[in-house]
Amino acid sequence: MPKIRVLVVDDAVLVRSRVSKILSSDPQIEVVGVAANGRIALAKIPQVNPDVVLLDVEMPEMNGLETLAALRPIYPHLPVIMFSTSTHAGATATIEALSLGASDYATKPSNLGSVEAANQHIRQELIPKIKLFGAGIPAVSPLNAMIANAVVLPISKKTAPVDVVAIGVSTGGPNALATLLSEIPADFSVPILIVQHMPPMFTKLLAERLSSKCKIPVEEAVDGVPLKAGQVWLAPGDFHLIVQRQGNQVCLAVHQAPPENSCRPSVDVLLRSVAQVYGARAIAVILTGMGQDGLHGCQCIREVGGQVLAQDEASSVVWGMPGFVVNAGLADRIVPLEQMAGEIMQRIHPVQRSGL
Template structure:
């Protein structure tokens, strides 16, 4: 199978060497070139033709965000993984990069006492993401010679009409996302009505600080107020809550009011926050009024919780494979027959809006202008 060709862009010679050495230890990956800043990287891209780019954020002459914008203009499908630091600036810039179209991010290793430990940290952080983002043609090349292709499973047929009069009235919108999620969330939320008639609850796999920056970014650009959830916070109609990094988010009803609750129970699906935790609690609180959306991401977080939502009479819809950065999470609910509908990212907001109109004859959706929606994701 052809190796994954990677280009490493970082102004630090030491970082370039550590990353190159760490990746060289994997037989499926080859570092095809390095660059000290974005200007050099853009000049070398046509000759090196990498499959992936690992891109630092802070660099002289041309920084990572400027470089990313240019890469997206010239190479819209080239996977880019940002190399970020666990700082306030690093978190803010990384979230901005993800909403500009970066596919994923990794943290620069810190606290390693030896070179070998630093190499291990780097390899474990980067390699799984690179392999998850590898073009499908590489997987196909490895399997085509040994077995015939397996037909894709038939997609489940919707219950009569997803947005029809037989659907239950939606009482809460819950969303789960991982790899590629920040950009997908920006696209989705910018297409939803600003006068959302239900609460919005989001789990995006991210560490602390990054989730707060994500909430700030979504609020600024998407027309719906979104904040990082805190324990005991009231869940309100028309407002969004994002699970904070390293905390599960669940909801509970007390004396007629729904509140958010955070905990540090063990990770589920190797994640904390986990989508399954939110989905399970939403099923218990809102029952058939739960509308769940599973966006792009690695793994299958959201599958078990999605089943509980369906068992409670609620609905689950999923992003399609073509518009997903990684079709792990949405693919899992689709293949298991849990998703009632599968749509391209750009069509999900319309479908959600149609479902929100059921049982609300007097509600008139108010959307952002086309220019504002474009600005939210550019």
């Protein structure tokens, strides 16, 4: 197979050199060019014909956001991965870049204690995403051992009233959440819990951005807060989110138990707690994302009689997380993103049809 061609765009010579060396060490990747700012990058794209652009956020002359805005009309399908610092400014710009059409993002290493730890961070953050977007490697395979061994449950019947909606999402999530949540009405009658795979600070900024665009409030989850209808809580970066029953209330709890599926927060952790607390009165929604986080959690939801909805492949940026759920036979319905809010509301407040 031909190598994946990558253009590295960053104003720091050391970053360009280190990232290029690490990426080039993988036999499936070739760094075909580097650029110190967006203006140079735009000139190089037709020359080097990259499969993926790795784009820094903060650069002189033309920064990452300006570059992305100029690039998208010309190259609407060229994958762009933002490579940002874990600072407030970097996180804010990254969230904005995702809304402008960036394919994904990765964070630069910071305070990891050694050069090798920093290099390993770059390898783990960048190489899987470059391979996914650059080579079209399937995000989910029906022959995967986890799928082959999964327990396939019969489709559940909509009998129990719904008291909570729990959403799991990763790659492509910020835009998917904005699409879904913006359709939820102000009088929505149950709480919504979300695990979006993102680091600290990014989740808080994402919650603020979503809240500004939605009819219901969206906040980063806080330990001990009681759940209430018409409120959205987003798991904080680097913390698992669960629900716990305390007397006659259900409250949020966050903790830092080990990652699951290499994720913290993990969708599986949230869904297990939702299944335990709410049983059949829960809907799990699995949206676009890499990997299989959420697969076992959806099995827990189905085993207690709850419902599972999965985003369809056509509207997903990456049909990994929903694909695993679908191929395991756990989805009550596969739903296009633009129809997901309506599907959720129909299951919470079914339309009564006379004569049926």
